[in-house]
Amino acid sequence: MYKRIVGKGHLPYAYLxxxxxxxxxxxxxxxxxAMFKYxxxxxxxxxxxxxxxxxSVDVLKFRKRHLEAILRVSCSFLSKLWSSLTLVGNYxxxxxxxxxxxxxxxxxxxxxxxxxxxxx
Amino acid sequence: xxxxxxxxxxxxxxxxxxxxxxxxxVENDFVSSFxxxxxxxxxxxxxxxxxxxxxxxxxxxxxxxxxEVINKKRRKGLTSRERKKLKLFDIKKEHQSYEKYIPMHxxxxxxxxxxxxxxxxxxxxxxxxxxxxxxxxFHGSCLTIQRSKCPSYVGVSGIVLQETRNTFKIITQEDxxxxxxxxxxxxxxxxxxxxxxxxxxxxxxxxxERCTRKFKLKGTIEI
Amino acid sequence: xxxxxxxxxxxGKLVFEKSSFKNEKSKHEEFIEDHHFNYAISCILPNxxxxxxxxxxxxxxxxxxxxxxxxxxxxxxxxxxxxxxxRGKLRMLSHGGTIDGDDCVAVLPTGHLIxxxxxxxYQQLGLEGKPSQFPKRKKSKxxxxxxxxxxxxxxxxxxxxxxxxxxxxxxxxxxxxxxTWTPSDNEVCPxxxxxxxxxxxxxxxxxxxxxxxxxxNDVLVPDIDPSQVDFDNMDYSYxxxxxxxGGFSCGIDLSCNPDDYLSTYSFNGPTRPPATCSYVQxxxxxxxxxxxxxxxxxxxxxxEWKLPWCSVTVQGFMDSPLSWKQREHxxxxxxxxxxxxxxxxxxxYWLYSAYxxxxxxx
Numbered sequence: 017m018y019k020r021i022v023g024k025g026h027l028p029y030a031y032l033x034x035x036x037x038x039x040x041x042x043x044x045x046x047x048x049x050a051m052f053k054y055x056x057x058x059x060x061x062x063x064x065x066x067x068x069x070x071x072s073v074d075v076l077k078f079r080k081r082h083l084e085a086i087l088r089v090s091c092s093f094l095s096k097l098w099s100s101l102t103l104v105g106n107y108x109x110x111x112x113x114x115x116x117x118x119x120x121x122x123x124x125x126x127x128x129x130x131x132x133x134x135x136x
Numbered sequence: 137x138x139x140x141x142x143x144x145x146x147x148x149x150x151x152x153x154x155x156x157x158x159x160x161x162v163e164n165d166f167v168s169s170f171x172x173x174x175x176x177x178x179x180x181x182x183x184x185x186x187x188x189x190x191x192x193x194x195x196x197x198x199x200x201x202x203x204e205v206i207n208k209k210r211r212k213g214l215t216s217r218e219r220k221k222l223k224l225f226d227i228k229k230e231h232q233s234y235e236k237y238i239p240m241h242x243x244x245x246x247x248x249x250x251x252x253x254x255x256x257x258x259x260x261x262x263x264x265x266x267x268x269x270x271x272x273x274f275h276g277s278c279l280t281i282q283r284s285k286c287p288s289y290v291g292v293s294g295i296v297l298q299e300t301r302n303t304f305k306i307i308t309q310e311d312x313x314x315x316x317x318x319x320x321x322x323x324x325x326x327x328x329x330x331x332x333x334x335x336x337x338x339x340x341x342x343x344x345e346r347c348t349r350k351f352k353l354k355g356t357i358e359i
Numbered sequence: 360x361x362x363x364x365x366x367x368x369x370x371g372k373l374v375f376e377k378s379s380f381k382n383e384k385s386k387h388e389e390f391i392e393d394h395h396f397n398y399a400i401s402c403i404l405p406n407x408x409x410x411x412x413x414x415x416x417x418x419x420x421x422x423x424x425x426x427x428x429x430x431x432x433x434x435x436x437x438x439x440x441x442x443x444x445x446r447g448k449l450r451m452l453s454h455g456g457t458i459d460g461d462d463c464v465a466v467l468p469t470g471h472l473i474x475x476x477x478x479x480x481y482q483q484l485g486l487e488g489k490p491s492q493f494p495k496r497k498k499s500k501x502x503x504x505x506x507x508x509x510x511x512x513x514x515x516x517x518x519x520x521x522x523x524x525x526x527x528x529x530x531x532x533x534x535x536x537x538x539t540w541t542p543s544d545n546e547v548c549p550x551x552x553x554x555x556x557x558x559x560x561x562x563x564x565x566x567x568x569x570x571x572x573x574x575x576n577d578v579l580v581p582d583i584d585p586s587q588v589d590f591d592n593m594d595y596s597y598x599x600x601x602x603x604x605g606g607f608s609c610g611i612d613l614s615c616n617p618d619d620y621l622s623t624y625s626f627n628g629p630t631r632p633p634a635t636c637s638y639v640q641x642x643x644x645x646x647x648x649x650x651x652x653x654x655x656x657x658x659x660x661x662x663e664w665k666l667p668w669c670s671v672t673v674q675g676f677m678d679s680p681l682s683w684k685q686r687e688h689x690x691x692x693x694x695x696x697x698x699x700x701x702x703x704x705x706x707x708y709w710l711y712s713a714y715x716x717x718x719x720x721x
């Protein structure tokens with residue numbers, strides 16, 4: 017009846033909640049989900065080359081209005097994706113930056129952020 | 137060739153009656169008994185008298201060692217180790233009272249104010265005052281431990297009775313003598329409206345050596 | 360591409376448990392009670408068009424509040440210990456500081472005061488503690504544990520005086536606390552703690568409960584079979600279900616095709632016919648009792664609501680110095696400490712507990 021399984025080693029996936037930010041006051045371009053994914057793939061390719069770009073990065077969710085997304089990658093690829101995102105500097109000539117808001121190996125953890133608790 | 141002449145026959149015939157030892161016995165023992173008498177003790181201990189084939193030994197010109205005369209006049213006082221053994225550094229129980237040392241603290245206060253010239257210290261020459269402070273004597277100062285790697289030292293405060301290279305010996309207001317290592321602690325004291333901070337890690341020098349020592353201007357203050 | 364780094368810490372750990380509420384040895388109540396600081400409660404209700412009122416009332420009625428700038432000296436005052444800590448379950452957590460950079464404080468219902476201090480504060484405060492286990496070998500955080508209910512912790516005793524002096528004269532440590540109190544005596548109102556702090560001159564504010572309700576139509580909900588013992592011969596395993604639940608909570612469209620350009624996610628297991636599915640998330644600060652009562656009310660009305668299953672997720676504070684019991688908690692990439700109950704109509708349950716990398720798993 018009772019059963020307990022403790023996961024060993026790395027969990028298969030890592031999830032990231034990211035946001036693409038543009039300079040204050042700049043007109044944000046409209047980006048479609050497919051464009052967004054292409055942009056990320058480009059970023060990985062410029063840092064890690066073809067082999068890096070061939071790694072699959074899933075865009076699970078994309079909110080067009082806020083330019084927020086939830087990505088899924090295999091755990092071993094997390095640092096490579098993260099480094100590529102960090103080095104992104106512009107989108108079609110416009111200055112921009114990726115903010116990694118939350119990283120977790122549980123998708124459930126991204127559904128809330130306790131650091132956002134605002135009492136006052 | 138024999139070493140000695142043969143005994144006369146009449147003696148030789150009566151050897152047993154007289155009680156003489158046989159000749160060969162005397163000859164064999166002679167060398168070993170001679171060595172026993174004349175070889176130095178340490179060589180005897182090594183067993184050199186048994187096997188002399190490869191060793192040389194001067195049989196004449198053997199000097200006898202003079203007994204050592206200890207030169208007592210060279211050092212006047214006791215060595216520091218001897219002093220420690222005699223417990224000269226320890227403060228006796230009946231002398232461990234904070235009040236007894238308050239006059240010492242007062243004298244020190246006058247002294248440090250003199251050294252620092254505290255009344256003329258201002259923003260511009262505070263650096264020079266700090267330099268002078270480094271070379272000052274701290275016996276009699278009232279130190280407080282402001283932070284330390286070991287939390288139980290924090291907050292201990294008292295008059296410095298003795299300073300060694302690595303420690304301060306402090307008497308607290310509760311009349312306890314405490315030995316506090318300078319390393320990994322930060323000390324604080326107050327004179328004339330200024331609060332000075334001593335970083336113990338940079339202060340691990342004997343007080344006598346400190347006045348001639350050059351300090352680094354910027355050491356790490358992390359402990 | 361660089362060679363993979365070996366021996367890196369996993370960024371998360373997952374523990375799966377399966378049991379039944381009816382099982383006498385089931386430890387679900389202790390498990391909930393041991394998770395002290397609950398930030399958010401979320402429920403997934405398949406085949407349900409409306410959030411039942413009972414959930415709404417028990418979550419929104421939570422009596423947690425924030426005490427602003429409470430000096431630590433007040434926490435060790437005898438009045439508080441005698442009147443509140445010993446007569447109920449007091450849970451307080453400092454709010455606003457991050458666990459990896461700032462000082463964090465927690466008061467546990469066992470009467471322990473846990474100070475999670477940065478090196479700077481620890482060296483100046485003067486209370487004995489031990490270095491935190493995370494990060495390993497780099498002693499940058501220290502943990503001081505004070506037992507407030509210990510019989511020797513009284514004014515006049517040496518230990519008490521030292522603690523009092525450290526809090527009062529050394530560093531006037533002040534924190535914003537979020538607090539809940541569950542009295543062991545039912546006739547006492549939980550809000551009397553708030554009154555006590557107001558009397559002491561601290562500003563108190565109720566913690567606002569945020570509510571996020573969503574309704575999705577035509578969702579293909581996984582058909583979970585609780586009687587399954589092993590996952591060896593099945594299309595899906597327990598992590599897949601957990602991923603689905605997580606995806607649903609984040610509002611991800613889960614029906615996408617595995618050949619899609621954007622995402623290759625798909626759920627392999629069997630699904631139920633499309634139906635309306637409700638999701639609700641309350642965030643704020645909840646006492647363990649609220650969680651208990653929610654789980655109980657869901658269990659009681661499972662049949663009435665005709666749910667195939669129902670999930671309740673409780674997320675802890677990332678910046679809490681402990682996760683479960685007195686197990687240390689830290690922050691690296693994330694400070695996850697959350698658990699999910701999947702409750703089935705036959706009173707059996709699946710329990711997932713998820714940890715971050717700086718967490719001890721029992």
